[in-house]
Amino acid sequence: MLRLSWAGFRERWTLFAGAVLTVCLGVALVQSSLLLLVSASTTSAPAGAGALARMSFDASTEAAVALLGVTLGFAALLAVFIISSTFAFTVEQRRRELALLRLVGGARRQIRRLLLAEATLLGLVGSALGVPVGVALMGVQTWLLHRLGFVPDGFSGQWRLWIVAVSVGTGVVLAVVGVSLAARRAARVRPLDALRDTGEATRVMTTARLLTGLLFLAGAVTLIGLSPVGGAVGGQAMAMNVSVCAAIALTLLGPSLVPAVARLIPARAAGVLGGLATANLRDDRRRTASTAAPVIVLVGLVLGQASASSSFTAAGQLEQQRRISADLVIDAPGPTGDRVTTTPGVASASTEVEVPIALTTGSGDLAYTRSATALLVDPAGYGRTHPGAGDLTALRQGAVVAGPGADGFSPGDTVGVRVGDQDLGSLPVVAAVPQAIGGGATVLLPAGVVPAEQLADVPSHTFVQLLPDVSRQQAVSTLTEVGTVSDLDSWLERDSVARTATSTGVLIMVMGLGGLYALIGVINSVVVAGATRPREFAAVRVTGFTRGQVVRAAVLESIMVAFAGLLLGLLAAAGTLIGVIATTAAVAGTVTVDVPWLLVGAVVVGTVLVTAVTSALTTRAATRQPPVALLGARQ
Amino acid sequence: MQSDTVIALEGVSRTYGAGPTAVRAADGIDISFRRGSWTAVMGPSGSGKSTLLHCAAGLERVDAGRVMLGDTDITTLDDDELSQLRRTRIGFVFQSFNLVGALTAEQNVALPLRLAGRRPPRAEVRNALAAVGLGERAGHRPRELSGGQQQRVAIARAMVTRPEVLFADEPTGALDTGAARDVLRLLRASADNGQTIVMVTHDPAAAARADAVVFLRDGRIVDRLAGADVRAVADRLVALEA
Incomplete structure (x- = not known):
């Protein structure tokens, strides 16, 4: 063997x-x-x-x-x-x-x-x-x-x-x-x-294939349905996964869907070549579905994830804009202390320092310690610059508040916190600020728990509210001595980009490599599809097609399949967008959708181009021999 | 059943499709083939020639009747048993030679033996190729051989297992007259050596080399000629097609 x-x-x-x-x-x-x-x-x-x-x-x-x-x-x-x-x-x-x-x-x-x-x-x-x-x-x-x-x-x-x-x-x-x-x-x-x-x-469409496809489709629909009740973190994860489920489902259902979708393209207008191309792609459903499959996966995953990611970034930024009430923001190394509050014209200020912590949730055998972040705040100032934060008066030495990025604990629980080599012990969670789509610190701690000298190099930001009748320009020039001063909008934009840098990085890393792999899958299936058809091409040529016409018909067929794959892939990506709409509406109160159109355009054009060029090359190779030689050769 | 009968079809029927478009390709066929006989099956297109061959070889399910190969009713065998039958007791030759393109002539001939789990001695395979006049071509791939040569490799492959019956479906259909003559001469020689052959053909010249010719129409056997010449076979065929 x-x-x-x-x-x-x-x-x-x-x-x-x-x-x-x-x-x-x-x-x-x-x-x-x-x-x-x-x-x-x-x-x-x-x-x-x-x-x-x-x-x-x-x-x-x-x-x-x-x-x-x-x-x-x-x-x-x-x-x-x-x-x-x-x-x-x-x-x-x-x-x-x-x-x-x-x-x-x-x-x-x-x-x-x-x-x-x-x-x-x-x-x-x-x-x-x-x-x-x-x-x-x-x-x-x-x-x-x-x-x-x-x-x-x-x-x-x-x-x-x-x-x-x-x-x-x-x-x-x-x-x-x-x-x-x-x-x-x-x-x-x-x-x-x-x-x-x-x-x-x-039979291409087996019962098992149909059932698995429908199962994944049901999974995608369920995820869309659950995303508004999943909270900020869960909802985002669910929305992201909609396109994964949908792409797999549409690929499995491909043998039925792809020819049907391709039928929507008015190829007959292209004359006899278009007619041949349509007939071919309808005739060999397996080939059609196999060629479209990697396109669906590529488009569905990459565009789904990218749109979700940029939408959530935009939503996070809008949310912060609504929640924070400040005129200026100062970036400085270490806490600014009372240098800001004593500046003339400043009504109030809230200095926030983000520090890494080890957070322990649960107790006994279920205790689980992970890396997290804490925001060191002055509760009164934080309350003034974050009007929706609720009552934070209980936040004092020996207590924590669940932060905007809290996950897995709520008021009433007790959590263990360690900052550097300083163990703060078990602390009660006394309140919670609203969750944010853009994430944020896991807990809020009162500013005094970490000695100031340990924080000397840690970046801080201070939200500043000015008195109503103060010249903004003058305040800025005075505050520049403390640190870098920005207005709120431009600061939020930088912050949301930095905050989502991780998820964007994950996206580039995972989707970039995965997308490349899927693209190779696209090329691959086109090559295999073309390389196995020399006899079929020969038969068409002896009925009077020129080699150029055969190549053009094959390219047309590939483009039509690619289009069908693109449409289905976009449908899968659209599933994720519905999840995004549901999540942002539920968590932030307003719908935020941000589609990266440049990427969409690049993926669509790139896919069609790659498919067409690959198809042209393989068909040319498959028609190199004179047709009679191929039709005569029997084995 | 007579003791020298190798294969017998008893009341074999096979219908394709259902309703008004149904086609009765075999309609209660009774026929038996003696050991060492060469029988040609003829008839107009759609008369059920291929169906008869495929049913007799166990390639096609029958709706009614049985097919006895020796003492075995092959209509009751499962897929594995039929596979085993094909590699031990039945040989096939087709119009399109159906050689495996990736394998040399020698490897193609050895294939049924190897599928049966045997490691055939080189000499056995070489002899089978020499018997069809291709001893020199053992290392060639099918595409390096002419049509006639490919068909002779196919015959060697079919005969290497010393099958009880050799089924041939238009074995000369794709060959020029010279190559066709060589193939028919080979088949004649093996029939004379005791090989049972059942052959479907359109070609009266091919049919005339057989011992007997059976004529089919609409899935039924309508006539049988023994020892007829080309002219007699052709006339009978023309009469049937009219």
């Missing part, structure tokens, strides 16, 4: 090149994320750093570990998805060959074994290429992590020898898992199908 696998492999390497490529990139992405994850979770703060600095370091590696965990999971999910759809497609393209094996006495079990042996071979080749590619990718990922500020200076991914075994294992398992479902279906091919040129097309 292995020799037969090897022979098949050598013969049809073009068909398998795509499968190898997807395995290679999947392995590379998983390997690189895993190595970085291990490196990040084993680094420790440089010796000699202060207690607060050490805490910041731990918080940032913790964020990096979480980010890499998400990247790893996402890479694995995409790898399974793209590899299995590529493999299923290559298997389907070889229906006739497999039927032939059945005809000369191959049992179903043997066909399955053959395909699994082939997958093992492809997995091995793919991982052999994936390991060095993964090393290169780790360089890129490390650079990105530094660039986005997720890891401290001096951090680098460490090579581990055991990763080779893990990568090869991953590659083989991904390939075998990817092919196993297709192999089961392929083994059911009837020997008689070898005798027919086209073969009775298998």
Whole structure:
């Protein structure tokens, strides 16, 4: 069997090149994320750093570990998805060959074994290429992590020898898992199908596929329904996940949806070429669905996440604008003390310093300590600049208030707080300020709990309210001695960008790499679809089409499929937007939607362009031989 | 059943589709084939020739009746048993040669044996190829061979398991006259050596090389000629198509 696998492999390497490529990139992405994850979770703060600095370091590696965990999971999910759809497609393209094996006495079990042996071979080749590619990718990922500020200076991914075994294992398992479902279906091919040129097309839309698709669709709808009641944090997470569920659902339902959607395109207007293209994409539903699948995933995920992220950033900024009442903001190193309040013309001021803390929630066996942030405030000043914050008079030494980014505890609970090496012990949560979409500190602490000398270098910001009859200009010039003075709007804009830098970074990191992978999936499926059709193209040419016309018809077909994929992908992304609308309306009171149109345009144009160019190149390659040579050759 | 009968169809019926568009491709066919006989099956297009062949070979389910290969009723076998049957007791030759493009002539011929879990000695495979006059071409891929040569590789592949019946579906349909003549000569020689052959064909010249010709129309056997020449076969066919 292995020799037969090897022979098949050598013969049809073009068909398998795509499968190898997807395995290679999947392995590379998983390997690189895993190595970085291990490196990040084993680094420790440089010796000699202060207690607060050490805490910041731990918080940032913790964020990096979480980010890499998400990247790893996402890479694995995409790898399974793209590899299995590529493999299923290559298997389907070889229906006739497999039927032939059945005809000369191959049992179903043997066909399955053959395909699994082939997958093992492809997995091995793919991982052999994936390991060095993964090393290169780790360089890129490390650079990105530094660039986005997720890891401290001096951090680098460490090579581990055991990763080779893990990568090869991953590659083989991904390939075998990817092919196993297709192999089961392929083994059911009837020997008689070898005798027919086209073969009775298998039912593409199986009951299992339909049910799984509907399940994911129901999941997407449920997430939309739940997002308004999920609170600021939960609602955002749910809205983000709508497009993931919807993209998977639409991909699964693709064989029914894609031809129907493509039918909406008035291609018949393009004359006989358009007619041929429409007929082709309707005839081979599997090919159509397989080509559209990575487009749906690419567009749905990237645009869904990007729109959600920019909408939530905009919503966060609007929310702050409504909630904060101040004329000026001063950025300064360390608390400003009474230097601001004693300045003539200042009605009131609230200085806030954000410090990293270790927060313990729960008690006994359920106690759980994590990195969080605390905002050191003067309760009275905070109340004046945040009119909606409620009554904070209970906030004094030995108590905390749940902050705008609080999660997992509420007034009445007790939490453990440690700032640097100073343990504040168990403190009662005495009140809560409203949750914010843009997030924020986990708890509020009274300013006095941390000695001023420890905070000398920690950035602070002070919201300033001026007396009504004071010259703004004069106040600004006096306050400049304390720190950098901005007006509220421009400060909020900078702050919301910084606040969402993490989620934007996650987006760039995860979606960028994932999007690239999906894009390769798009190219791949177009190549496989074109490379297996030389006979079909030849048949069209002998009926009088020129080579140029065949190429144009194929390109037109690809563009139509890409459009259908784009529409469905946009539909998936729109699901996330509905979640965004529901969440922002529920949490912030107003609907905020911010679609990054430039990105949408780039993705749409890029996808169509990549599909068209790939299709033109593969069709040209597939029509290089004179048609008679192809039609005459029988095997 | 007579002791020298290799394969027998007993009341075999097969209908495609349902309702007004249903086609009765086999309508209560009774026929048996003796050991070492070469029978040609002829008839107009749509008369049920291929259905008869496919049912006899277990490639197609029957609606009624049985197909006895020796003492085995092959209509009761499950998929695995049918696969096993194809690699041990039945051989196939088709109009489109159906060789595996990735494998050499030699590997193609060895395929049924290897599927049966045997590691055939090289000589056995080489002999099978030599018997069809292709001993020199063992290492070639199908696309490096002419149509006639590919068909002879297919015959070698079908015969290497020494099957009880060789089913041939238009074996000369895609060949030029010279190549067709070679293939027919090969089939004649193996029939003379005791190989049972059932062959569907359109070509009176091919049918005339067989021992007997059976004529089908509308899924029924309507005539049988033994030892007829090309002219007699052609005349009978024309009469049926009229």
